Amino acid sequence: MDKSLSGDLQLSLKDNPFVPPKGTCPINNIPPEVLSLIFEIGARSFEDGEDSDEEDEAMATFWNLEEGAGDDVDEEDSVTRRLERSTVTGDDGDKSQDEDSLSESSSDSTFEAAPPFEVLISHICQHWRTVAINTPSLWTKISVSPLESAPFERVKTLLERGKSLPIDIHIDCEPPDDDEEGSCCSGSEDSEPHQSSHSMSFSDLDTLMSLLVPHISRWGSIEVSVSCYKHMFVVLSAVSDPSIAGAPQLEALQLYHHEDAESIAAFAHPDLVQHFKLFGGAAPRLKSVALWGVHVDWCQEWLSSGSNLLDLELAYHTDDVRPSWRQFVGILCGAPKLETLSLCSSGPLGAPHDWRSEGGSGDDYSGVIELRSLTDLVLAFHSPIYVSGLLRCLALPALKSLTLDFDDDDYTDIVAQLAGPATTAVPVLKDEEKRHSLLSGLQTLKISGLPCSDRSVELMYKELGNLKALNLSMTYLTPAFLQLLYPCSVPGHRDVWLRSLTTLSTADVPGDQMLELVRQRKEAGVPLKAVYMEENDEVTQEDVQWLKENLETFDFFEGSDDEFEPVPDIEDLHEDSESEWEEVDD
Structure with a gap:
């Protein structure tokens, strides 16, 4: 080779990060405690999604190419390598496994994306x-897929590596959406008929909980998703054992049961209807509670005295397992810091006319619950009578965000109630200043379904003078919700509604209509700054280009089946909707 060419080649490779340096790698001179801190920062950045899509793709490609190359990492935990979704291997694995099992578990199909950050860095050298x-903080997230099974060596390793730090647990027992075997469960307590082969068995879940419960004092959060309630029953039973003294570090409890109920009146599994007392009733640091189709003892201390509770979500509870009005009042009154309340096909049992007789005693009982800290309210899938009763019983002086999702009825009267004087805990005297409506204080409003008259839409918009962000799912709304956002030149009508509006999110709105709306509001002197459209809407490339040139922010978002979810923070609306890295074998 020509010496000059060889010299140029060596020069070009001098600072190439993909060519290892000769001799000792300089980074190895960094003290271990400093390198550990770098890893912690990197893990947080990776979790927050700071890496770009291009970097993610490059990393995945690089990992796929390098997979199988020889390095100085031991072939350990071959048992757990057979798991389709894995995040970590153990320190002392079974090295007697044959080579076929290793090669089978390391097929290219398992490397569709880069591995978790902690696994990646632990395989460099x-x-x-x-x-x-x-570095214990790298191993505190325990995510278990429905395809995993006993003996859960990976979970044991994570528990060991995390030392005494708080752990975040996610257990997914739901089979894939395209599972044709179904997910219903029935039969005796010990049998598993009709259970999907793509879902964790009940006995394996019981084994998993027996590993996790001894560490319950370390639990920082737990999320469980099931499609068969018997799975949830196993989890509830495990965390209700009399030997459990409490969950002192638990801050988030999220239990999701996704199963279509045949009746809204009666729980579908009478033999599993027990209302459990979880964690011995003690979880003093709980900040977030979500119970979807999952009922508990509504009087236990962490619910009735949730002094740190900030976010409460109750959803899809049949009538026979809902809290009574007295229990519901106890939950709300016991949470003075509550900021977000979401009631989707759930809430206090009975009809509003029953609540007053049950709720209190004494001549001074007004039947009104004042939630001074509540800023976000979500109401979905309730009858007009039920919603009206709730609004009369809740005083919400700090409310800033409202989400509504109703169907199959007429909610014109509800709109009028929202636009009328808001409920107060203390009666207002006649000579005092006129009470403001609940709508007048809103800054964010999401409407996914609200059957009502066009006139009531005008009434609503008239009260939304302070609204900054609006989210409309036009698939289920009257056209007036969108049409009234256009400047109007008709004599006798308001020229522009919602003059403070800067952010608009829509579903089922064509690109040409959005373009015209943005143009007209800009010409009228009340421009929109940010627009987000559902990714399946009809928008041409020319529309996209124009909107990006005439808005500070334009982006698409992925629609959700759970339309009642609260509106996310404005700055989060445009973030990538894809999930985090899929877990893979390391």
């Missing part, structure tokens, strides 16, 4: 692996 394994 022996030095990094040692530092990573001895």
Whole structure:
């Protein structure tokens, strides 16, 4: 080779990050405690999604190419390698497994994306692996897929590596959406008929909980998703054992049961109807509670005295397992810091006319619950009578965000109630200043379904003078919700509604209509700054280009089946809707 060419080649490779340096790698001179801190920062950045799509794709490609190459990492935990979704291997695995099982579990199909950050850095070299394994904060997230099974060696390893730090647990027992076997469960307590082969068995889930419950004092959060209530029953039973003294560090409890109920009046599994007392009733640091189709003892201390509770979500509870009005009042009054309340086909049992007789005693009982800290309210899938009763019983002086999702009825009277004087805890004297409506204080409004008259839409918009962000799912709304956003030149009508509006999110709105709306509001001197459209809407490339040029922010979002979810923060609306890295074998 020509010497000059060889010299140029060596020069070009001098600072190439993909060519290892000769001799000792300089980064190995970094003290282990500093390298550990770098890993922690990197893990947080990776979790927050700071890496770009291009970097993610490049990393995945690089990992796929490198997979199988020889390095100084031991072939350990071959048992857990057979799991389709894995995030970590153990330190002392079974090395007697045959080579076929290893090669089968390491097929290219399992490397569709880069592995979790902690796994990636622990496979760079022996030095990094040692530092990573001895950095407990990297191993505190335990995510278990429906395809995993006993003996859960990976979970044991994570529990060990996390030392005494708080752990975040996610257990997914739901089979894939395209599972043709179904997910219903029935039969005796010990049998598993009709259970999908793509879902964790009940006995395996019981084994998993027996590993996790001894560490319940470390639980920082737990999320469980099931499509068969018997799975949830196993979890509830495990965390209700009399030997459990409490969950002192638990801040988030999210239990989701996704199963179509045949009746809204009666729970579908009478033999599993027990209302459990979880964690011995003690979880003093709980900040977020979500119970979807999952009922508990509504009087236990962490619910009735939730002094730190900020977010409460109750959804899809049949009438026979809902809290009574007295229990519901106890929950709300016991949470003075509550900021978000979501009631989707759930809430206090009975009709509003029953609540007053049950709710209190004494001549001074007004039947009104004042939630001074509540800023976000979500109401979905209730009858007009039920919604009206709730609004009369709740005083919400700090409300800033409202989400509504109703169908199959006429909610014109509800709109009038929202636009009328808001409920107060203390009666207002006649000579005092006129009470403001609940709508007048809103800054964010999401409407996914609200059957009402066009006149009531005008009434609503008239009260929304302070609204900054509006989210409309036009698939289920009268056209007036969108039409009234256009400037109007008709004599006798308001020229522009919602003059403070800067952010608009829509579903089922064509691109040409959005373009015209943005143009007209800009010409009228009340421009929109940010627009987000559902990704399946008909929008041409020319529309996209024009909108990006005439808005500070334009982006698409992925529609959700759970339309009653609260409106996310404005700055989060345009973030990538894809989930985090799929877990893979390391």
